[in-house]
Amino acid sequence: TRVGFVRLALLDGSFRLARLRISNPPGFEGGHFLTLHSARMDVDLPSLRSQVVVVPILELDGVGVSLEKSGRATNYGVILKNVKRFESGSSAAPSKEPAQGGGKRFIVKKLRIADVDAHVEWSQLASKESAIDVNIPVIELHDVGAANGKGVPMAELSNIVLKAVLGSVARYGGNLPSAMLNELNGGLAGLTRLTGVAVSGIGGS
Numbered sequence: 001t002r003v004g005f006v007r008l009a010l011l012d013g014s015f016r017l018a019r020l021r022i023s024n025p026p027g028f029e030g031g032h033f034l035t036l037h038s039a040r041m042d043v044d045l046p047s048l049r050s051q052v053v054v055v056p057i058l059e060l061d062g063v064g065v066s067l068e069k070s071g072r073a074t075n076y077g078v079i080l081k082n083v084k085r086f087e088s089g090s091s092a093a094p095s096k097e098p099a100q101g102g103g104k105r106f107i108v109k110k111l112r113i114a115d116v117d118a119h120v121e122w123s124q125l126a127s128k129e130s131a132i133d134v135n136i137p138v139i140e141l142h143d144v145g146a147a148n149g150k151g152v153p154m155a156e157l158s159n160i161v162l163k164a165v166l167g168s169v170a171r172y173g174g175n176l177p178s179a180m181l182n183e184l185n186g187g188l189a190g191l192t193r194l195t196g197v198a199v200s201g202i203g204g205s
């Protein structure tokens with residue numbers, strides 16, 4: 001994982017990030033699995049002193065995701081298996097209180113993911129020129145981590161973003177190969193289900 005710029009301003013409760021790049025799992029040709037142009041997060045200052053931090057808005061802008069098949073394996077399949085292992089580990093101790101959780105937890109009032117571009121290269125396609133691009137203009141989630149009042153750790157928040165992105169691509173990527181959709185939906189079905197995901201302005205090619 002590489003990042004171009006990070007700014008944390010504690011006095012005004014804001015966080016900014018630019019040019020995030022997450023590499024592909026080993027064995028895949030693409031230079032990256034996911035890129036992010038910029039992100040901003042504003043926090044409720046009084047909550048910084050507590051274990052659960054309240055985030056009025058977390059906005060991610062310009063998300064690029066590359067979905068790739070190599071042989072019988074897919075890069076998103078590897079990623080989703082890692083997410084499933086994380087969820088299995090976190091569910092082993094559901095009664096653990098936030099104060100014992102080893103780090104801050106977050107309640108995000110509004111999570112907005114804007115301008116998602118998914119680039120798909122599948123071996124069933126005739127050539128790289130016929131690769132498929134899917135655009136999701138806006139994905140929104142509300143009150144993430146608020147269901148039990150305990151919030152979610154940052155690693156789980158990252159997984160929620162990933163599931164929202166891949167789930168939206170699977171749902172609205174009408175031109176994707178059926179085998180890929182089946183595999184992608186199957187991988188997502190094995191994970192904790194997201195609720196309250198709103199998607200607007202769908203377009204694709």
